[in-house]
Amino acid sequence: MIVRTFMSRSVLLLVTAVGTLVGICVLRFVVAHPGIMLLAVVPIALLG
Numbered sequence: 001m002i003v004r005t006f007m008s009r010s011v012l013l014l015v016t017a018v019g020t021l022v023g024i025c026v027l028r029f030v031v032a033h034p035g036i037m038l039l040a041v042v043p044i045a046l047l048g
Helices: 002-030 035-047
Strands: none
Touching: none
């Protein structure tokens, strides 16, 4: 039960991280602003 909860939680974190990165990549192309890269670094730092 605990292992299943942990696995689903890590999968959820992974999906969230990937979704965030994809969204930021799209924003990066649409809005050429240097501050967008800071938004990309923060989730990676938190997950790392």
